[in-house]
Amino acid sequence: MIRSLRFRLTAWYLGFCALLLVLFSVFLYGVLSRALESRLDQTLTSDAVTAAGLLEDEMGEMNGDAPRAAAEAVSEMQIRGVVIAVFDSGKLLASSATDESADWTSLAAGTAAATDSVRAVPEYGRYGARAAARRLRVRSHEFLVLAVASLGPIVSDLRVLRGVLYLALPLVLALAGIGGFWLTRRALMPLNYMAAQARTITSSNLHDRLNIGDAAEELNVLAVSFNELLSRLDQSFETMRRFVADASHELRTPLSIIRGEADVALSRDRSPAEYQEALALIQDETRRLTRLVDDLLNLARADAGHVRLQVQDFYLNDLLSDCCRSVQALALARTITLECSCSEDVTFRGDEELVRRMVINLLDNAIRYTPAGGRVSASLETQRSELRLRISDTGLGIAPEAATHVFERFYRVDKARSRQEGGFGLGLAIVKWVAESHHGAVEVTSQPGAGSTFTVVLHR
Ligand code: ADP
Numbered sequence: 001m002i003r004s005l006r007f008r009l010t011a012w013y014l015g016f017c018a019l020l021l022v023l024f025s026v027f028l029y030g031v032l033s034r035a036l037e038s039r040l041d042q043t044l045t046s047d048a049v050t051a052a053g054l055l056e057d058e059m060g061e062m063n064g065d066a067p068r069a070a071a072e073a074v075s076e077m078q079i080r081g082v083v084i085a086v087f088d089s090g091k092l093l094a095s096s097a098t099d100e101s102a103d104w105t106s107l108a109a110g111t112a113a114a115t116d117s118v119r120a121v122p123e124y125g126r127y128g129a130r131a132a133a134r135r136l137r138v139r140s141h142e143f144l145v146l147a148v149a150s151l152g153p154i155v156s157d158l159r160v161l162r163g164v165l166y167l168a169l170p171l172v173l174a175l176a177g178i179g180g181f182w183l184t185r186r187a188l189m190p191l192n193y194m195a196a197q198a199r200t201i202t203s204s205n206l207h208d209r210l211n212i213g214d215a216a217e218e219l220n221v222l223a224v225s226f227n228e229l230l231s232r233l234d235q236s237f238e239t240m241r242r243f244v245a246d247a248s249h250e251l252r253t254p255l256s257i258i259r260g261e262a263d264v265a266l267s268r269d270r271s272p273a274e275y276q277e278a279l280a281l282i283q284d285e286t287r288r289l290t291r292l293v294d295d296l297l298n299l300a301r302a303d304a305g306h307v308r309l310q311v312q313d314f315y316l317n318d319l320l321s322d323c324c325r326s327v328q329a330l331a332l333a334r335t336i337t338l339e340c341s342c343s344e345d346v347t348f349r350g351d352e353e354l355v356r357r358m359v360i361n362l363l364d365n366a367i368r369y370t371p372a373g374g375r376v377s378a379s380l381e382t383q384r385s386e387l388r389l390r391i392s393d394t395g396l397g398i399a400p401e402a403a404t405h406v407f408e409r410f411y412r413v414d415k416a417r418s419r420q421e422g423g424f425g426l427g428l429a430i431v432k433w434v435a436e437s438h439h440g441a442v443e444v445t446s447q448p449g450a451g452s453t454f455t456v457v458l459h460r
Contacts, residue, residue, distance in 0.1 A: 044132035047147035070094040190215035246410035309351040317342040370395030397448040
């Protein structure tokens with residue numbers, strides 16, 4: 001449950017909502033209680049001023065009879081919830097209070113210092129009060145007029161607000177939770193849809209693609225990425241399928257030759273010379289088979305990333321001369337002139353055996369696809385950190401449409417001729433892999449009938 005994205009999203013969303021609501025409630029409560037108090041303060045101040053004015057008038061009318069003037073002024077100021085009290089030199093003359101429990105003497109003493117301002121009177125009544133005081137001097141009397149109001153109504157208003165908030169907060173949060181859960185469910189629905197579609201895709205229908213309609217952009221990105229992954233998988237599956245089919249096909253030919261030869265040899269008694277001939281043919285085909293299996297194994301290992309290069313420093317020019325020497329016999333047998341121009345010392349860091357294999361493959365091809373009397377040349381050029389290994393021939397050449405495919409596995413321009421020459425169409429695929437595994441590249445330029453040049457670019 002905790003691992004469910006829907007649950008986590010809703011929990012985060014709820015937590016955030018709860019925080020916002022609590023902050024909002026605290027803010028609302030604070031602002032409201034302050035506003036209520038300041039409105040009460042204003043009312044009390046104006047009441048105290050009015051009462052003081054009345055008292056002054058009454059003193060004039062009553063010829064300085066302070067108790068009567070005070071009683072008169074207080075009786076004229078009957079305001080609901082506000083108590084008016086008049087003191088003369090600290091002594092209570094009149095008050096509109098019905099509850100006599102208030103300690104007027106200390107109240108008067110307390111407010112005396114804060115005349116003309118409003119102060120809190122916590123000891124008044126059950127909830128405390130606010131009191132506005134007004135001082136005035138009439139005919140040698142020192143009057144103090146107080147307007148006092150209990151905080152009770154404000155406290156009960158705020159209690160109502162608190163009740164509403166206590167009730168509303170969980171309710172709003174519950175609704176927000178349900179809404180959030182529903183929303184995340186809706187937002188993540190295309191994911192379920194995608195998962196259901198992805199589950200139906202197997203190796204047999206890798207060309208199918210996810211379709212999530214007009215889902216949100218973010219999910220669309222996911223679907224597009226997934227579809228691109230499917231395309232890549234489809235492509236490599238297709239390559240693998242073709243590779244397996246081609247490999248089986250290639251393996252079948254020598255195997256059927258071996259089997260046919262053995263069947264014929266064993267069909268009746270034969271002379272030792274006939275057995276020898278049959279065995280020689282079988283040996284030839286077995287050699288071919290071994291080479292094919294080695295090549296296949298190497299390419300399969302390279303695909304799986306299991307080939308670890310045995311990197312070391314060596315002289316590339318020496319390696320090229322060695323390779324030329326080893327194919328010299330083949331060139332001679334075909335009356336092909338082999339030139340090798342690589343006298344300058346060129347050091348290179350890489351897998352010597354693999355590079356040797358690459359050069360031999362290129363030289364071998366050049367000799368095999370060049371008619372008798374032709375010329376094959378190998379050269380090595382250096383341009384700063386770049387090395388260019390070039391194998392050219394004056395042979396058959398490759399048509400432009402075929403040149404783009406010659407590095408593909410099992411691709412042969414002329415299948416019959418290549419097989420006759422002992423090729424499987426894997427030589428150049430191996431050349432390409434060796435060049436690329438050394439962070440290099442191989443390219444071909446060719447003119448049908450005039451010859452081809454294979455250039456391997458490597459970096460020191
Ligand atoms: P193969 O074992 O058939 O030679 P490769 O992978 O070495 O396989 O070469 C692929 C194809 O490229 C060959 O079948 C051949 O048609 C063509 N090719 C390779 N090298 C040359 C070359 N030097 N001249 C003409 N064609 C070539």
